[in-house]
Amino acid sequence: MISRPLRFAAQGAAALTVAAGSFGVAHLDKAVALSVDGQSSSLHVFGSTVGDALAKKGIKVGEHDQVVPSVGSPLEDGDTISVRYGRKLTVTVDGVRKDYWTTATTVDAALRDLNIRAGSDAKLSASRSQALGRQGLALTVVTSKNVTVSIDKRKIPVSTTGATVADVLKQLGVSNDADDRVAPGLTTPVANGLNITVQRLRQQQLTTTQAIAHTTTTKKDASLFEGTRKVVTEGKNGSKTLTIQRTLVDGKPAGDKVLSTKVTKAAVAEVVAVGTKAKPVAPKPDAPKTSSAPRTSSAPAPSPGNTSGAGINLSNAAMWDRIAQCESTGNWSINTGNGYYGGLQFDIRTWLGAGGGDFAQRADLASRAEQITVANRVYADRGLQPWGCGHAA
Template identity: 50%
Template sequence: MPSRKTLLATAAGATAIVLAAGGATAAALDKAVTLSVDGQASDHHVFGSTVRDLLDDQGIAVGSADRVSPSLDAPLRDGETVSVAYARPLTVTVDGRTQRVTTTERTVDGALAALGLRDDAARLSVSRSLGIGRSGLSVSVVTPKRVTVTVDGTKVTRTITAGTVAEALGQLRITLGRGDRVTPAASTPLTDGLAVTVARVTTKDSTRTETIGHDTVRRESSSLYVGDTDVQTRGRDGVRTVVTRTTSVDGRATGTTEVSSTVTRKPVDEVVLVGTKRRPEPVATPTPSSSSSADSSSDSSDDSAQGSTQGSTPTATPTPTPTASEPAPSGAGLNLARAAMWDRIAACESGGNWAINTGNGYYGGLQFAQGTWVGAGGTDFASRADLASRAEQITVANRLYASSGTSPWGCA
């Protein structure tokens, strides 16, 4: 049977073997590695067998879009370098077309190269060396394009880095007027080989006046006889001012439109009073003598009468009556009675000009007012007295004489 001393020695030896084996295992699990996260490197001692163990030990979580090298399940070796590159959202607009991607590149230039969009002649909205943060970035890229512009009769072809037609015109120093037309529209994205046309549009305003005719208003008047009229308010035409605009494209007129129409003077209605007063019964006119003997007798009677009345009080002169010297009514519808008297009145009223029209509102040799001419039936012969003949004016005057005598004439 082994002694107690032998058993103790055996136990101590076994313990030493276990401790030695444990130390060797611990030494095998402890690895010195370098960890680079988005380019930031750090050294670590870690007990683990895979890359995932390293990241878990450092509290680094990664997503499916992030890049880890070596892979998460790869064995972790002593002295190894592990790289982690986080994915970043990137919005790229190339010549007006937008795409949204994720990239693990940390600079704009690197991201564009990875996407196959690197063009040293392109124009970028940001610096190529700009870093892309974890929150992402938006960048616009304008590539060079060949464009042809026709303007002012000249065709120009250039290669430019412009995003739209408007930007291309600006780079070519082509100034647009307010009304100029651009085809295609200025907001159109520029494409390689695009043809652009600029049409110069000019306008010219002109002003003209138009007459606005006045109306005639007829009002009854109890102060005028039936058939008589009088102009209370003379009518006056109005005036309208019209502005028109003529449009020309590249020097050729293409159309005219009305810009404004303004009444600059309102028309004034003509007010005509129409008589409603009943005329008095006409006084019978003595029949004129028809023989020379009657004239002689009349002359003798007149001489006797004058002799017999010498020294007595004068009596009122009676209204003139037709004599042999005044033609009797003659012609179709004409009445030339009192022709000599009417000639005398015409000589005083108008200087004997039967066709006079001075614009004072009175017409013809006997200076009829238009309302009086119409009321006495003058339109049987002409629209106004000055357009009627002497005989016709005398005929109308005799009609008026039958009701009013010579009172309408100041020269009677």
């Protein structure tokens, strides 16, 4: 048997060992609080670091996650550990895309944390209160912009979050059909200060009448002297009716397109006969007669020899050239429609009365030599009285 003192000693040693072990276990067991993305829980950990506590909960953290205190920090009884997982947020602001990482759990909190400009008037593709899961989110932000729309003779200032010109017009309730002009185009991205112009295009159909100018043809005529022209058929203009499509831009004509043409009256071509008959050879003019009687005028005296039949008489040609220069600026074929014709401005009655019909119907249709011949006939009978430019003789 063990002696009583020895037995008591053994019992004391065993009690001391149990007490020491209890103290060690109590020292290693730590009660800590854990918050994961705002969700709180508690646990007992036999470990010395924050990482040990996370491992017990099966929590793995990456480079974008946030752990406070850090994973390697010593762990004390009563500590609080905060874990916030990182989320990838892809944000496109007014067409410019950028990737961010955030530990925020809502869209609004993420925008604030990342200092992304998205005022209360901005348009977001997701609700500001929407939860931001660990899978992340792609977010589109369109900020408000000030633009001007010119339409129907008005300039309308607009504050818009529309992404394109088409969105702005829809916001204003502006309808536009395929014929209207929109500048810049409907798919153009909206920028601050953009000017948008809408022009209304309309089509109208109308008819109009236009003249058709007549043509002129000539034919040879052996019954007329060379240099003589005679109108055989008088030319007449025709007419045509055009059907036109007119384009109106904001009510103003901007261009015509001919749809059809219909001749309503045909033009009549003018036919002119041109003489080919050789002219008779002109006789030599009589020798000028001299007289010792005093002259009261610088013009040659009338001579009965100037009344010869249909032959050419170029007596006094230089004088008639001077008178013609005064009467018609020397244009022997002039016809101004005033009832006087040719270089010496004969009227029809005087021309025909002096035998001008031997050469042509009117003086302007006769040659210079023929007009001088007839002038000499009149001059022999009446002197220079018929010519207002007689003073030029």
